Amino acid sequence: MGQVFEITMQNLRSISQRLGSSIVLVVGVAGVVAVLVAVLSIARGFERTLSVVGSEDNVVVLRSGASSELNSGLSGEQADIIQQAPGLLQVNGQPLASAELYTMVDLRKKTTGTTANVPMRGISPNGVALRDGFQLLDGRMFEPGRKELIVGRGALDQFDDLVVGTTLALGQERWDVVGSFSGQGGSIESELWADAAVVQGAFRRGNNYASVYARLSYIDALAEFKDVLTADPRLSVTVEREAEFFAEQSGALSGFVSGIGYVIAILMALGAIFGALNTMYSAVSDRTREIATLRALGFSRFAIVVSVLVEAMLLALLGGLLGAGIAYVLFNGFTVSTLNFTSFTQVVFDFAITRDLLLQGVLLALLIGLFGGLTPALRAARMPIATALRT
Amino acid sequence: MNSLHLIRKNLGRKKTRTLLTLLSVIVAFILFALLNALNHAYRLGLDLAGADRLITMHKVSFIQPLPMSYVNRISAIDGVQHIAHYSWFGAYYQDPKAQFGLFPTELETLRQVYPEFQIDQQQWQQLLQTRTGLLVGELMMRNNGWEIGQRLPLGSTIYPQQNGEYFWDFEIVATYQGVGDGSDELQAYMHYDYFNEARAFGQDSIGWIVTKIADPANSEGITRLIDERFANSSTETKTSSEKGWIAGFAAQFGNIGLMVMAILACVFFTLLLVSGNAMAQSVRERTNELAVMKTIGFTDQRVVRLVLGESLCLALLGGLLGLLMGYLIIGGARTAMAQFLPGLAMTPQTVLIGLILALLLGLVTGLIPGVRAMRLNVVEALARR
Numbered sequence: 001m002g003q004v005f006e007i008t009m010q011n012l013r014s015i016s017q018r019l020g021s022s023i024v025l026v027v028g029v030a031g032v033v034a035v036l037v038a039v040l041s042i043a044r045g046f047e048r049t050l051s052v053v054g055s056e057d058n059v060v061v062l063r064s065g066a067s068s069e070l071n072s073g074l075s076g077e078q079a080d081i082i083q084q085a086p087g088l089l090q091v092n093g094q095p096l097a098s099a100e101l102y103t104m105v106d107l108r109k110k111t112t113g114t115t116a117n118v119p120m121r122g123i124s125p126n127g128v129a130l131r132d133g134f135q136l137l138d139g140r141m142f143e144p145g146r147k148e149l150i151v152g153r154g155a156l157d158q159f160d161d162l163v164v165g166t167t168l169a170l171g172q173e174r175w176d177v178v179g180s181f182s183g184q185g186g187s188i189e190s191e192l193w194a195d196a197a198v199v200q201g202a203f204r205r206g207n208n209y210a211s212v213y214a215r216l217s218y219i220d221a222l223a224e225f226k227d228v229l230t231a232d233p234r235l236s237v238t239v240e241r242e243a244e245f246f247a248e249q250s251g252a253l254s255g256f257v258s259g260i261g262y263v264i265a266i267l268m269a270l271g272a273i274f275g276a277l278n279t280m281y282s283a284v285s286d287r288t289r290e291i292a293t294l295r296a297l298g299f300s301r302f303a304i305v306v307s308v309l310v311e312a313m314l315l316a317l318l319g320g321l322l323g324a325g326i327a328y329v330l331f332n333g334f335t336v337s338t339l340n341f342t343s344f345t346q347v348v349f350d351f352a353i354t355r356d357l358l359l360q361g362v363l364l365a366l367l368i369g370l371f372g373g374l375t376p377a378l379r380a381a382r383m384p385i386a387t388a389l390r391t
Numbered sequence: 392m393n394s395l396h397l398i399r400k401n402l403g404r405k406k407t408r409t410l411l412t413l414l415s416v417i418v419a420f421i422l423f424a425l426l427n428a429l430n431h432a433y434r435l436g437l438d439l440a441g442a443d444r445l446i447t448m449h450k451v452s453f454i455q456p457l458p459m460s461y462v463n464r465i466s467a468i469d470g471v472q473h474i475a476h477y478s479w480f481g482a483y484y485q486d487p488k489a490q491f492g493l494f495p496t497e498l499e500t501l502r503q504v505y506p507e508f509q510i511d512q513q514q515w516q517q518l519l520q521t522r523t524g525l526l527v528g529e530l531m532m533r534n535n536g537w538e539i540g541q542r543l544p545l546g547s548t549i550y551p552q553q554n555g556e557y558f559w560d561f562e563i564v565a566t567y568q569g570v571g572d573g574s575d576e577l578q579a580y581m582h583y584d585y586f587n588e589a590r591a592f593g594q595d596s597i598g599w600i601v602t603k604i605a606d607p608a609n610s611e612g613i614t615r616l617i618d619e620r621f622a623n624s625s626t627e628t629k630t631s632s633e634k635g636w637i638a639g640f641a642a643q644f645g646n647i648g649l650m651v652m653a654i655l656a657c658v659f660f661t662l663l664l665v666s667g668n669a670m671a672q673s674v675r676e677r678t679n680e681l682a683v684m685k686t687i688g689f690t691d692q693r694v695v696r697l698v699l700g701e702s703l704c705l706a707l708l709g710g711l712l713g714l715l716m717g718y719l720i721i722g723g724a725r726t727a728m729a730q731f732l733p734g735l736a737m738t739p740q741t742v743l744i745g746l747i748l749a750l751l752l753g754l755v756t757g758l759i760p761g762v763r764a765m766r767l768n769v770v771e772a773l774a775r776r
Contacts, residue, residue, distance in 0.1 A: 020672070024664065024665055024669075027661065028661060028662075031657065031661035032658075035654050035658050038654055039654060065487060065557050066548055067487050067490070067548050071548040073549075103455075105452050106450070106452050106629070109643075114638070114639040115639060116643045117452065170450075170451045171449075171450045171451045171625075171626070171627045172627060236555075263425075264422070264654075267418055268418070268422070270414070270418050271414075271418035271419060271422075274411045274412070274665075274666075275662075275665035275666070277411050278408060278412065278415075281411075336650075338644050339644050342488075346643070
């Protein structure tokens with residue numbers, strides 16, 4: 001054991017003599033880890049935004065066959081039937097439910113200067129009570145029946161013309177922006193909210209809705225609620241827990257981004273392993289005589305192997321920490337807005353560099369170090385002493 | 392002994408290192424090819440957009456319908472040559488999550504507005520006579536394994552028929568060939584009349600209007616004229632050039648696309664750094680040998696040529712193989728990702744830039760140690776031993 005420690009320290013002390021190639025190893029690994037962590041943080045942040053609002057107690061009812069709220073449609077009569085179904089929490093004799101309308105409006109995105117599909121939601125009076133994270137930040141709530149709207153924090157930050165206290169022109173319609181709200185970083189922060197009845201009028205939707213949000217009386221009431229709706233010949237709907245619904249809405253985009261992230265990371269990791277192998281091979285061949293001398297003095301093969309591996313892995317670890325740190329400083333909390341394929345509207349979200357992403361990055365670095373160091377270490381240990389001493 | 396022979400021997404001397412360096416160059420160029428394919432997909436359609444086409448949609452959002460009467464009112468404007476209207480059917484084949492572009496339109500107008508579509512004349516005639524006929528892009532036919540004459544039920548995520556049925560019957564009657572690399576062949580067109588008469592709601596409304604104008608130079612003026620015509624009405628419009636519209640759509644994905652590309656560019660250069668260092672290092676280690684060669688009469692130029700030739704060989708070979716493998720990967724990913732990234736493709740431009748970069752990589756990694764080798768003082772170098 002003492003041997004192992006001694007040679008390893010000796011190796012590490014001599015790194016300064018191979019500074020150039022050691023730095024390349026560190027930089028290479030740092031690059032790989034930074035990219036992996038950064039790309040995955042996009043997917044992670046996006047998922048988090050869509051999962052924050054999803055409550056297990058809440059259900060979302062859409063027309064069956066609709067892939068998102070945007071192409072779902074329920075008549076006013078159907079919405080009433082759904083809200084009267086058993087299994088829903090009753091507050092003051094009324095079900096805690098909200099029939100909602102979901103559409104989008106074109107607003108200019110600040111970062112690109114081009115227009116984007118910003119989601120606009122018409123909510124019924126219970127809409128706010130159903131979102132636990134909802135908090136009014138500025139101004140006041142819209143008044144039912146008036147052409148007023150409140151703006152989510154993310155939308156406020158990302159799109160032009162949304163200022164509390166001003167008027168927003170959508171075509172011929174003039175809307176007063178009366179307040180702003182937050183929702184624990186969830187996707188509702190990307191939306192504009194107004195009274196459902198007013199949105200129906202302004203967008204000429206008749207008495208139609210897109211969805212019904214409702215709270216279950218207890219968590220397992222879903223089956224009962226669902227059975228009644230499915231059995232009703234006047235309805236053709238799908239019922240899902242809110243959490244599942246939002247997970248589905250984020251699946252396509254986050255799967256796509258993580259897919260790209262992993263492909264890039266694997267390719268890069270290969271490149272970095274080749275780089276590490278090169279560095280370690282030359283580190284070993286630089287020290288051919290030194291290693292042979294050590295072996296002649298009686299140091300074991302095992303000690304040599306460990307010493308080379310430790311050097312490679314320490315350098316890689318340094319690179320990994322560096323890369324993860326760079327990614328964290330540059331990207332954590334970075335706010336962007338993109339088009340969600342599924343809902344076809346803009347979602348504002350923050351990049352989220354979570355602890356498990358950092359861990360994944362550092363693990364990848366150690367793997368690169370291990371694979372990059374293993375064969376050079378074995379070569380060093382296998383060198384015949386006599387030949388090596390003569391070089 | 393000729394230089395080529397020496398270069399070959401030098402490359403073969405430390406096979407592991409040469410192989411590793413080559414592999415890292417290959418990986419860098421695979422990434423380069425993928426990066427460019429992504430970029431191409433991101434700019435999808437921009438290169439195909441006609442400068443002589445304008446798109447008019449509802450001012451508030453393109454999911455809001457326009458009244459049918461707008462078609463006639465726009466066609467009365469001077470300079471408008473052809474006009475066609477389209478709607479979004481929200482079609483899917485089997486999986487409601489995999490929607491594709493099926494556009495109800497007056498099929499007669501399709502070829503006036505998009506003259507670049509190539510359609511078999513006989514199939515075209517047949518299409519005009521078949522009420523439930525579909526015109527499908529050829530790439531889409533191949534991707535789904537569809538055949539001409541096939542009956543096809545397609546679901547709509549939006550429109551039920553009057554009997555409440557969300558599945559509509561179609562017959563594939565004709566196919567078309569686009570001008571791009573297939574990215575404009577992932578769509579289908581149907582008769583607006585069939586759509587309009589059978590759907591349960593939304594009668595006589597349309598999605599958007601495409602106008603082909605006689606002279607692209609007038610596009611700004613006509614854009615303004617169209618929007619002014621409907622200003623202050625209950626349905627105001629927003630008109631833009633086809634290029635502007637597509638660019639705007641791509642911009643909806645926002646900085647994410649750009650950011651992924653910026654990250655990839657960093658990656659590429661990191662890998663170049665890694666492989667460049669390995670190449671330079673292998674020359675550095677041979678300082679003694681180069682000194683000996685100069686002692687026995689190799690000229691300075693010849694030494695530089697040897698070193699440079701070696702690094703150029705590695706860089707170009709790695710670059711070529713990387714681009715080739717990138718090409719194969721993109722070919723495979725293309726079908727798998729058709730839904731999200733229809734424009735994934737490798738362009739000749741990518742190959743050209745890739746080869747230039749490989750050349751540069753070879754020059755830079757060869758020149759630095761090469762020049763050092765040229766300036767090498769023989770006496771000093773040999774004394775170092």
